[in-house]
Each structure stands twice: as structure tokens, then as C-alpha cells.
Amino acid sequence: MALAERPRPGVQPLWIERIPAAWWALALILLTMPAWANNFILFQVMGWTFILGMIALSLMFLAGYGGMVSLIQMSVAAMAGYMMAIFGNSGMGDISMGLPWWLYLPIAIVIAAIFGTIVGALAVRTEGIYTIMITLAIAAAFFYFTRQNYTIFNGYSGFNLVVPPELFGVDWRQPMPFYYLTLGCAVICYAVVVYVSRAPFGLALQGVRDNPRRMAALGFNVTAHRIAAYTFASVIAAIGGILLVWQNAQIAPGTAGIPAVIDILVIAVVGGISRPIGPFIGALIYVLLRTFSPDVLLAFGLSGERFKLLIGLGFLAVVFFSPDGVLGLWERWKSRRDRRRDPLTGADE
Amino acid sequence: MTLVEDSSADRLGSVSSGNALELRGVTKMFGALAAISDITLTVASGERRAVLGSNGAGKTTLFNCVTGDFLPTSGTIRLFGEDVSRFPAYERIRRGLRRTYQISLLFNGLTVADNVYLACRGVSRGRFSFLRPRENDALLTRADELIEAVHLSPWRDTAVANLSYGQQRQLEIALALAGAPRIILFDEPAAGLSPTERSELVAILNGLPGHIGYIIIEHDMDVALRVAESVTMMHNGLVFKEGTPEEIENDQEVQELYLGDGHE
Numbered sequence: 001m002a003l004a005e006r007p008r009p010g011v012q013p014l015w016i017e018r019i020p021a022a023w024w025a026l027a028l029i030l031l032t033m034p035a036w037a038n039n040f041i042l043f044q045v046m047g048w049t050f051i052l053g054m055i056a057l058s059l060m061f062l063a064g065y066g067g068m069v070s071l072i073q074m075s076v077a078a079m080a081g082y083m084m085a086i087f088g089n090s091g092m093g094d095i096s097m098g099l100p101w102w103l104y105l106p107i108a109i110v111i112a113a114i115f116g117t118i119v120g121a122l123a124v125r126t127e128g129i130y131t132i133m134i135t136l137a138i139a140a141a142f143f144y145f146t147r148q149n150y151t152i153f154n155g156y157s158g159f160n161l162v163v164p165p166e167l168f169g170v171d172w173r174q175p176m177p178f179y180y181l182t183l184g185c186a187v188i189c190y191a192v193v194v195y196v197s198r199a200p201f202g203l204a205l206q207g208v209r210d211n212p213r214r215m216a217a218l219g220f221n222v223t224a225h226r227i228a229a230y231t232f233a234s235v236i237a238a239i240g241g242i243l244l245v246w247q248n249a250q251i252a253p254g255t256a257g258i259p260a261v262i263d264i265l266v267i268a269v270v271g272g273i274s275r276p277i278g279p280f281i282g283a284l285i286y287v288l289l290r291t292f293s294p295d296v297l298l299a300f301g302l303s304g305e306r307f308k309l310l311i312g313l314g315f316l317a318v319v320f321f322s323p324d325g326v327l328g329l330w331e332r333w334k335s336r337r338d339r340r341r342d343p344l345t346g347a348d349e
Numbered sequence: 350m351t352l353v354e355d356s357s358a359d360r361l362g363s364v365s366s367g368n369a370l371e372l373r374g375v376t377k378m379f380g381a382l383a384a385i386s387d388i389t390l391t392v393a394s395g396e397r398r399a400v401l402g403s404n405g406a407g408k409t410t411l412f413n414c415v416t417g418d419f420l421p422t423s424g425t426i427r428l429f430g431e432d433v434s435r436f437p438a439y440e441r442i443r444r445g446l447r448r449t450y451q452i453s454l455l456f457n458g459l460t461v462a463d464n465v466y467l468a469c470r471g472v473s474r475g476r477f478s479f480l481r482p483r484e485n486d487a488l489l490t491r492a493d494e495l496i497e498a499v500h501l502s503p504w505r506d507t508a509v510a511n512l513s514y515g516q517q518r519q520l521e522i523a524l525a526l527a528g529a530p531r532i533i534l535f536d537e538p539a540a541g542l543s544p545t546e547r548s549e550l551v552a553i554l555n556g557l558p559g560h561i562g563y564i565i566i567e568h569d570m571d572v573a574l575r576v577a578e579s580v581t582m583m584h585n586g587l588v589f590k591e592g593t594p595e596e597i598e599n600d601q602e603v604q605e606l607y608l609g610d611g612h613e
Contacts, residue, residue, distance in 0.1 A: 200470050200478040203459070207467045210456040217416060217454075218471035218524065219442040228477060 030183060039175035047178055047247055048287045049280065050186035054240030056267040056279030058233040061193055064273040065202055066229045067209035069128075072119045072135040074264045075142040076234045077241025078256035080112035082146065082153060084162065084242055085251055091161035092154055101165040105242065112238035113231050120230025124223055139261045147253035158252030162245050173246060182243055186280065189236050193276040196232070205229050266311065270318050272327025281326050289314065368430070369394045369532040369562050370415065375424030377410050384410040385586040388424070392532065395562045397554075399577035401570075401597070403606075407586040408566045409451060412534045416448050417441045429531065443472055445531030449521040449538055451566075457510040461501055464509060465492040465523050472528030491527070499523040499553065515546045522553060535565040539572045551575050574598065582606075 034042055055077045062068045088104035090096040099107070123134050146153040164172035164181075172181055196202040204225055207215045212222045245251045254260070263286065271282025289311050294304030322328035370392040377384045385407035392398050400408050414421040417438035426434045433441050456464050469488040470476055482489055496505050499519040504512060509520065518538060525533050535554075539547050547569070554576040557563070567573035573580070573594075580597040582590040590603055597603055 195481065196479055199481045200475055203463055204467060204470065204476060206459060207456045207464075210458050211454050213418065214450070214454040214456070214524075215467075215471070216438040217418070217442060217448055217450075218468045218527070219439050220467075220471045220476060221437070221439050225477070 034176045034179060042179040043175040043247075045284075045287055045291055047175075047182050047243075048290075049284045050182035051240050051243045051247060051283075052264070052267055052286065053280035053283035054186055054189050054243070055237050056264050056271065056283055057189055057193060057276055058237040058240070059264055059268045060271075060273045060276060060279045061233045061236065062229055063268065064275070064278075065197060065205045065209060066226060068124065068226065068229070069132050069265070070120075070123065070135045070230070070233070071132060071139050071261050071265060072116065072123075073233065073237045074261045075139045075256045076112050076116040076119075076237040077244060078142070078146070078251065079115045080108045080238035080241035081162075081245035081251040081255065082159070083108035083111045084245060085159035086152065088162070090159040092159050095152070095154055096159070101167070108242060109235060109238045112241065113234040116234025116237065117227060117231045120227045120234075124226035124230070136258075136261070139256065140258060143253055143257050143261075146256070153253070156253065158250060158255075160250040162251060163249055164246045173249065178247070182247075185239055185243060189239060190276050190280070193236070197276070201225075201228070201232075266315050268325075270315055270325050272322075272325030274324050274327055278325055278327045285314070285326070286311065367393055369396065369428070370564075371425075371427040372415070373425045373427075375411075375414055375421045375426060377407075377414050377419060378422040383586050385414070385583075388586075388588055390581060390588060392562060392564060394429075394531070395560050397562060397576060397578045398564045399573040399580045399594070400564055400566045400583060401568075401573060401580060402583035402589070405585075406583040408583055409536055410586075411583070412448060412536055412564075412566065415441075415534060416446060439471075445529060446534070447525040447527075447530040447532070448534035449525045449536055451536040451540065453514075453517040453521050455509045455517060455520060455524075458508065460506050460508055461496060461512070461520060462492060462505045464520060465495050465527065468492075468524040468527035469495075495523045495526055498526065500549065515542055518542060518546070519549075522550075526557075530561055533561065533563040535563055535567075537566050537568065539567060539569050547572060570598075 033046065037046075055073055058076075059070060059073045062070045062073075084104055085092075086095060087097050087099045087107050088101065089098050097104075119135060119138050122138070123131050126134055146158070147156055149155060164178075166172070170177050172178055197206070204215065204220055207218075208220070208222050208225055215222050215225070244255070248255070267282040267286045268279050269282070270285055271280065272278030290307055293307035293310045297306055297310070298304050318325055318329075322332065324331070368391050370390070372388050372390040375388045375390075376386045388407075388411060400411070402408050410419070413419045415426060417433070417436055417440070421434065424434070425432055428441060428444055428446055431444065433444065456467065459467070466482075466488060469492050473488060493502075493505070496502055499522055501516060501519055501523065504516060509517065512520065518541070522535075522538060525535070538554075539550055542550060551572060554563070554565070565573065565576060567576075577594060580590075580592060580594050581588060582597060582603055584606060589606070590597060590600060592600070
């Protein structure tokens with residue numbers, strides 16, 4: 001959809017008619033899932049998919065539209081989770097302040113966004129591999145800091161019993177409410193990213209990705225634009241981080257350990273970073289592998305601990321065969337199918 | 350939102366000076382090499398100047414210093430009376446300066462319409478807007494007019510990567526015309542164009558409103574002398590001669606140095 005699409009002559013279809021059938025089918029499946037899927041699928045598979053998808057979506061926004069591969073997104077998510085535990089309620093009564101949810105949620109998101117913005121301000125002056133290195137270094141520092149600091153972050157053990165508030169009389173940690181909560185947040189984040197990608201801010205970010213020097217020569221402050229992209233992505237990661245802590249009911253340094261940081265990159269790359277749906281595809285693949293590969297491995301008489309091996313091999317295969325992840329494979333399959341058709345009649349040869 | 354960008358229009362009143370551009374002793378060193386040294390140059394508002402010179406004469410470096418792609422090592426650059434020597438590129442652009450690049454610097458992943466829209470947006474408010482423009486947005490209309498002006502309307506929804514070389518050069522010009530330009534630097538806009546495309550380019554340049562001045566780097570004397578009122582010859586990073594096209598064309602030294610070379 002081009003931003004500058006002008007109304008074509010003739011009758012315009014309603015926006016609702018322009019949504020492809022596949023999206024309707026997907027919406028139907030996702031909305032009715034609690035009716036036919038068990039709680040394990042709802043909570044452990046889909047819940048995790050949406051949460052990791054959101055955090056990877058924040059990376060996709062920076063990497064796909066901004067050309068900035070940031071490894072700080074998981075740390076930003078964890079920062080939001082920590083702040084929620086510190087300002088809200090947890091099992092650690094000495095540290096947690098017990099503020100009401102309508103106060104600790106915005107505080108958590110704002111602090112995480114500030115954290116992401118500061119990291120962004122440091123990272124945007126670098127390019128390519130240096131961006132990766134600087135964000136990885138800060139992510140590692142965040143991990144060790146939270147593990148060693150007991151006064152604020154409660155060190156090694158972190159915070160337990162961090163649960164969502166009982167709003168509208170619903171226990172949001174029950175599988176079905178939590179499923180709809182994460183689905184709702186994921187859909188909103190996805191829709192906002194799609195919308196912003198065609199708004200001046202997102203379009204300019206893609207301009208910065210393609211040609212920063214030219215953007216400056218068009219009157220754009222490239223540095224400010226990149227930093228703002230980090231802020232925006234941090235808000236998405238923060239929402240994912242809050243849901244992640246509710247999912248686990250706890251947060252500890254390992255939540256944003258180096259393996260978790262790398263996992264987000266793997267999810268985004270496997271799914272594909274060219275479009276916002278990619279991270280969710282990657283997250284689903286990752287969660288399915290993580291959840292079911294131990295069973296598969298055990299069936300073959302191998303140790304169930306080796307599921308990361310499968311993920312690693314899958315990652316290698318995808319990167320090898322398609323630099324743009326599963327999305328790239330899909331696009332290639334589609335273009336090959338279209339090419340086989342007769343260009344005039346559309347019939348298969 | 351108005352069609353003509355407010356920011357430049359405001360400044361037009363506040364900083365009034367007869368000169369669009371004044372360079373005083375501008376030097377740019379790359380290590381020990383002076384790409385340009387002690388350039389002093391004045392271009393009046395609305396003036397159309399050609400810069401000639403062989404490869405390595407420092408013409409593009411001069412442009413890069415004026416737009417802020419590089420900061421000069423020494424010297425001052427005044428844009429409409431205001432000292433912009435230390436300003437970043439985007440601040441100079443917002444003051445009515447525009448440029449095109451010798452090697453097209455475009456946004457390959459975006460369509461023609463998006464490229465021009467970005468150029469229009471860059472010199473107006475709302476650069477950080479999270480709201481998509483409406484269909485009757487003035488900047489979209491302006492972008493369409495610019496696309497029309499450089500004859501790219503049939504390709505407005507084509508990705509830049511799929512445009513021909515000549516079309517990319519035309520798009521370069523459209524980007525430079527966005528907003529309310531007051532002085533434009535054209536870096537070899539005719540390079541690589543076919544004869545037809547060249548006459549189109551000359552038509553576009555001569556059709557620009559009178560208040561828009563420009564400096565054009567051009568190897569093709571034919572094009573340069575048809576679109577410029579005055580000529581600056583550069584050689585080895587120095588201003589070598591200044592004059593009207595006729596004076597330069599008939600100058601003995603210039604002929605030896607430049608025209609002579611070209612006909613060998």
C-alpha cells in the first residue's frame with residue numbers, strides 16, 4: 001500500500017473489503033482458539049508467541065525500517081518488567097512499593113523507554129556491526145548489574161509473585177484471559193507498527209535506512225530520527241516485557257541474559273525482518289521448537305536438553321536458504337508460483 | 350499546512366541580504382591534501398552560476414562544504430546573510446538550500462512518490478509525525494506536482510530501484526525542488542543523459558521561477574552555457590576565473606586549460 005495512493009477513478013472498495021481473505025481466516029482462528037485448544041496451547045505456546053513476537057517486533061522495527069540491529073530490546077523488556085516489580089507488587093515486600101497498577105504500568109513503560117532511548121543515543125552514531133557490539137555490551141552490562149545489585153534489583157533471585165492486577169474481576173493469569181490479553185496487545189503493537197511504517201515518521205526512518213546522507217540533505221535530523229525510533233521500539237518492547245513477567249510471575253537476571261538477548265535476534269531473523277508479521281512467525285517457530293523438541297529428541301533417545309541444537313540448526317538452515325527468513329521463503333514461493341502462470345490469462349501452464 | 354513552506358518564507362523576511370551565498374576563504378583539507386583552498390565566491394539571490402573545472406578541481410568538495418556534508422577546515426559560509434559554517438546539513442536545507450548528487454543518492458526501497466513526499470516533508474513541520482497524511486494532504490499534492498514537473502508521473506508508484514538511470518537523475522531534481530528552495534546546487538545533472546533528456550533538463554532548469562538561483566557543476570559546456578548567467582572556473586582547488594559565459598568561452602587561458610583538454 002503506497003502512502004501516497006490517490007483515489008483511483010471508479011468505486012473505491014470499503015477498507016473492510018480490502019482485507020485479504022487469509023487475514024480473516026487468521027483472525028477467526030485466533031479469536032476462536034480458546035474454544036478448541038487446550039490451556040497448555042493457549043498459555044505456553046500462544047502466550048509466549050505473542051510476547052516474544054512483540055519484543056522481536058521492536059527489533060524488526062529498528063532493523064527492518066531503520067537498518068539498526070539492536071540487541072538491547074530484551075533488556076528494555078526486562079527493565080520494564082523489573083520496574084513493574086519494583087513500583088508494583090511482588091513477593092519481595094522490602095523493595096516493592098505497592099503502587100496501584102494505573103501508576104506502576106506507565107512508570108515501568110516510561111522508564112524502559114528512557115533506558116532504550118539512552119542506549120539508542122549511544123548506538124546511533126555507529127553503524128552495522130558496531131551497533132550490534134555496543135548494544136550487546138550494554139545488554140551484558142545490564143544482565144550483570146541486575147545480578148549483582150541487591151538493593152534495587154534483588155540480585156540473583158530477582159522478584160517472584162509478580163502478577164497482573166485483578167481488573168474487572170478477572171484473574172488475568174488464567175489461560176484464557178491471558179491469551180486474549182497477549183493477543184490484544186500483540187495485535188495493537190502490530191497494527192501500530194504497520195500504521196507508523198507508512199506515516200511520515202516511519203517513512204523517514206526507511207529513508208534514513210536507505211540513505212542517511214541524503215536524508216540530511218532533505219532537511220531531516222538523522223540522529224534525532226534514529227534515537228526516536230529507539231524510543232518507539234522501546235515502548236513496544238516494554239509492553240512485551242510486562243506481559244513476559246506476568247507470564248512467568250517472576251523476573252530474574254536470566255530473563256535478559258545473553259542467551260535470551262540472542263534468542264530475540266534469532267526469532268526476528270528466522271521470521272524475517274522485512275515486514276512486521278515476520279517476528280510473530282519466528283516467535284511461533286521458536287516456541288514450538290522449544291516446547292516440543294525435547295519430546296522429539298527423547299523419542300530418538302537423545303537428551304531433551306538439546307532443543308537449542310534444533311533451534312540453532314533451524315536458524316542456520318533459514319539463514320542459509322533465505323536471508324530474509326521465513327517471510328523470504330514465502331515471497332520466493334509466491335513469485336515462483338506467479339511466474340509459472342501464464343502472464344496473460346493467469347492460468348497455470 | 351501551506352504549499353509553500355512557512356519556515357523558509359519567514360526567514361526570507363528576517364535575514365535579508367542581496368547575496369544567496371557568500372564564501373570567504375573556504376578551505377577543505379583531506380589530511381595534507383587541500384581539496385579546495387581559500388575559495389571566495391559570492392552568488393547573488395536568483396543568480397544562475399555554472400562551475401566548471403576538470404576532474405579533481407574541487408567542485409564537488411565545494412558543494413559538500415556548502416551543504417554541510419563536510420564541515421570546511423577553515424573559512425566562513427554565509428547563506429542569505431546568515432553564517433552557517435558550523436551548521437549541520439539539515440539546518441542549511443531548512444534555510445532554503447537544496448542540492449542534487451552527482452551519483453544519485455535516492456531511497457531505493459521506496460517508491461517515486463514516497464521519495465518526493467519525504468523531500469517535501471523534510472523541509473516542513475511534522476517530520477516526526479506518527480499520523481499518516483490524509484488523501485488531500487497539501488504535501489501529497491505538492492509531491493505529485495513535482496513528479497509531474499520532472500515527467501515521472503507514470504512511474505509514481507514504482508520503486509526507485511526499478512527506474513532507469515535517466516529517470517533517477519530526474520527524480521534527483523524533483524527532490525531538490527521540494528519545499529521552497531531559494532538556491533539549488535546541481536552536481537552534474539546532465540551526466541549520462543541522452544541528448545533528448547539533456548534538452549529536457551535544460552528546459553526544466555530554464556523554467557525555474559526567477560527567484561530560485563542555482564549553481565550547476567557541468568562538464569558539458571553546451572548545457573552549462575545555456576543555463577548559466579555567470580561562470581566560475583576552478584582548477585586544482587582554486588577559483589581560476591570568473592566571468593560571463595562568453596568571457597570564459599573566449600578566454601585564452603581557459604581554452605588552454607580546459608577546453609583544449611576536452612578536444613584532445
